[in-house]
Amino acid sequence: MPDNDLENVIQNIDDDSFEVDDVNTLIMASVSDIENICEDKGLEPDYIIESAIERATDQVSDYKNLFDSISTKWLGLEVIQGGGVPYELKIRCAQFMGNYSNEFGIDEIKLKKLAESDNWTDRLVCGWIIRDNNSSFAKEIKAQLENDKFQDDNGFFLVRESIGIHEDDA
Numbered sequence: 001m002p003d004n005d006l007e008n009v010i011q012n013i014d015d016d017s018f019e020v021d022d023v024n025t026l027i028m029a030s031v032s033d034i035e036n037i038c039e040d041k042g043l044e045p046d047y048i049i050e051s052a053i054e055r056a057t058d059q060v061s062d063y064k065n066l067f068d069s070i071s072t073k074w075l076g077l078e079v080i081q082g083g084g085v086p087y088e089l090k091i092r093c094a095q096f097m098g099n100y101s102n103e104f105g106i107d108e109i110k111l112k113k114l115a116e117s118d119n120w121t122d123r124l125v126c127g128w129i130i131r132d133n134n135s136s137f138a139k140e141i142k143a144q145l146e147n148d149k150f151q152d153d154n155g156f157f158l159v160r161e162s163i164g165i166h167e168d169d170a
Helices: 002-014 020-028 031-041 045-058 060-074 087-104 108-116 120-130 136-145 158-162
Strands: none
Touching: 002 020, 002 031, 002 045, 020 045, 020 060, 031 045, 045 060, 045 087, 060 087, 087 120, 087 158, 108 120, 108 136, 120 136, 120 158, 136 158
């Protein structure tokens, strides 16, 4: 049964004993299926999904097939069971997309469009792409993002943090 497979995958991720296939299965599963299984097991769905995306981020070349799902379904997720806006999940997606773009390439025109977008998640992704880049182009974009006004519900400036600026540093 597919639900049984997903249930095993979720348990493996919770146990921190998961493989490439487990990450692929979870990321491609429906949000509601993950939420329902996590609820039955007393687990937080956002934590399980974040763990899978973190693994994908650390080994992006093994998970390049997940880019579309992570960049659309998961980055675009507006609410998750038991949470509200899944800000941490969006950060994990942006980190994955940053590593992916750094490994497989992104042109400056696309980066500039992300940095100028009205959508805060586009700017977040842009920040994670350029975070460790010190080229003059990246420095120009960092200068633009360092004053980004977006705050999460806890008052954290997530776009600023994506380029390494923490309010505690000020």
